Amino acid sequence: KIELKHGSHRIGKRTDEVMQKWRGYGLGQFIHWGLYAIPGGEWNGKQYNGAAEWIRSWNGIPKSTYDSLIYKFNPVNFNADEWATTAKQMGAKYVTITTKHHDGFCLWPSKYTSYTVANSPWKKDIMKPLVDAYDKAGIDVILYFSVMDWNHPGWRYDIKTKEDSVAFEGFKQFTRNQLIELLTMYPTAKGLWFDGTWDKSWVKQAEFADQLETEMRKLRPGLIIGSRFRADEKGKRHFDANNVLMGDYEQGWERKLPNKIEDVHGNDWDCVMTVPENQWGYNKAWKGHIKTANELIEMTAKSVSLGGNFVLNFGPQGDGAIRKEEKQLATQIGNWMKINKEAIYNCQYAGLEKQDWGYFTKKTGGNKLYMVVFNAPVSGAYRVKLPAKMGITKAYALATPTQSLSTEEIHTNEYFIHLKKQGGDQPFVIVLETKNSS
């Protein structure tokens, strides 16, 4: 075991109530919004091939021209309640909102920089109405914060010279001030989702980041901070030099999903996912494969079946409206969640052998198992293997709870659940009530 001062400060999952609630969210919404939504991945008729929120890093648009987009920020169609309603309709239990992305533009009137909404034509705070709207909708708020800040003169990719070091010290204080400011201005926020922490400059700040995390947790007891915030003194990120998770949950699943339970090492985790291949901020021209509602529902079920949360990204337009494709997906996913949410909310890894028809989830603290079916067997016989003594007392399709399904024990603790072919092209859920829960 390597002696670490700034490694992980906890072995195993958090067991407090706030984290238990986080663990049960199942489905969340990510919002990426800022100045980058105005060009929407295009400049002077030319398409930027990268992710739209990274357009400032493209040599097709002068940095100063990008930075002056602040004078065009006037989202006349912004309506915080509409965003929260879209999330509610989808069945999201929490939302992660960009307060500041890598370009440094602040969606709140920070007093530590002039590069904020306060100095745009819009003038008003964006974060306050959003936090209030989501709180009112009963959706918990997590604040996304990018440490990397291309607008701040003290930002450095690495600390090589004395000048770098002096400049970065100022940047570190600025970062701390903004984080304390956010936690003070939006006290109902349940956590912080950090990004932009991969460069050497920040990775070298193990002590500072550790102390800052401690300060934030003291200011806001119960605050949820993921594994992406800080590195240990050996420069290890997400998992410290003893391979122990840093922070409260693993933030490594960005646009990808674990495949088996061993991949998540017994930790909490979330998967954050884009609708196109790789566009977080609004992009006018979505290219390539655009994920369907069924694909996203399957990713949600797979995430919950492996003990994580699935967070779907929305990139509102520069005028503040949510694009129609995203609204359609929210409605389609929401329609499915209306019928099947019992298999997603407050559910966990079931500890059972995965079968080909889909994913098991298990109600936390209960004796209900859910079979979320994506690949119905042509035989109509759904294979289930249970631990000894668990036994099945009842089986039914969630949509038709009064119609019990026939259960055939084909081997010891191995069953076929018989269900005639379901119509339609939607995934569905079979519920198994068991004699005992373990």
Ligand SMILES: C#C[C@@H]1N[C@@H](C)[C@@H](O)[C@H]1O
């Ligand atoms: C790379 C990168 C960033 N991480 C995702 C969550 C988006 O914010 C993207 O710009």
